[in-house]
Amino acid sequence: MSHLFYNYEFARSLWRAFCEGFDVQWKPYMDMPTLIAWWKQTAKSLHFKKVWISGFSLVPSVIWQERNARIFEGVSKSSRHCFVMIKSEISLQMTAAIGSPLSFSSSMCAKRLGISRVRYKPREVMEICWCPPQRGWVKLNSDGCSLGNPGKAGAGGIFRNENSEILQFFRTFLGVHTNFEAEMIAVITRLEFARDMGITHLWIECGSVAVVLLISKGRIPWVCLQKWMSLTSYLNSLTWKITHCMREANPVADFLAKTAAKFEVSSPIQSWPVLIAIELEVDC
Template sequence: MKLWDRGCNIVSVCNLCEQNFETSDHLFFWCPFAVKIWNWLQHLLNKSFDCSSIQGILSSAVLGWSPQMKDTVLAAVIFSVWMIWHCRNRKRFHSRAIKYQSAIALIVAKDKVTGNMTSAYMNNSISEFSISRALGVVGYLKAVHIIQVNWFPPLYGWVKCNSDGSAKGSPRVAGCCGIFTNHRGDFLGGFSQNLGIQISFYAELMGVILANEK
């Protein structure tokens, strides 16, 4: 490139597309082979990002993920750049072309190792689960605070009713329900009631009232 900038004519054709003069920008961002690699990554991440520079790719592709997914996506970007360079060298020095599908498979295989080696955690989201599954990465979820809830049956000869009520908003469509059990925990019966447009407190209260009426 320095010789070209000084006015020296150098014949250097891109080995991947064999159509354009090979520059760093063309090889890694504008070559049809590279464009297919970046389009695959955008489709995988369900994101659109600036593929005209590494900074443009990293500024949008890596942001917004959990720590584990961020490591995985960063590795995918790095391996994509490496794969483009590797395919170029194989074609130039060994006259062997690597097909697009094989290149993607190699990127996924290398990214799988990186994603599974990290000690970071992943968000509990469908999007990250889908991406990690496509890459063969096992997601590590951050442990949530677990609260133990115990249920005890009533005394002999008694019947217990557990009721609940909720509204899908405040106010929105609401309902309540309840179940009756004996001292052995056997199910004796239950009820449910559509309460129309109400608030949560009303739904909870109506659950108790209907339980007493039963």
């Protein structure tokens, strides 16, 4: 296999030409496992990854054909001519799909390699909405924030029923905590409010994947463990679930948490700001 990569000047010049098309310096004289690892690692930083990966089989194929032609047929082509053949093959087979407009350097790369068909992946637009709970349930949207991580932290939460009506909302200044701690404390303190409100069917939505996973598995960090243990009997009597939601579906709780942290307050909102009022109306 070494003659396909290193052993004579024709092979080395063809590899150099292919790599230079990507503005990558060819590194000869590596053993095969190291070369494969380097090739895969380099692909991660390139715009046209599929073209680069395909080169690992395409270039040796051209080298092998040229070697056989020179030995058995007595004819030869220059490395420059063979590189044109490689570019033609790339142009025929490769349609490079990318998610963003090409930079100047990437456009030059496409030109050097003969990538003539470059198309852009259309951006996927996804509408994210808050959804009311099923009949007989109450949904709690909870959020926590830390200004500094760690820094001044706040927790916010809002309870709404199946008709999107606000049953209760809260904001609490927590002192100094990390974002994760604020998110976890926000959920657990809101569970205490749910207990006091006598809620029997509760759907909790939280913006932190880590918090959702830990609570689902009952793996509560020490900072909240005592409060969690005090809620055990209530949780056992409760029909409940916890799920993750995108930030776009949680703007009200996010507002409550941020204002609690920013202004160091735990008092309720007297009147909703216009943008939050619009969000509540859209949710309805």
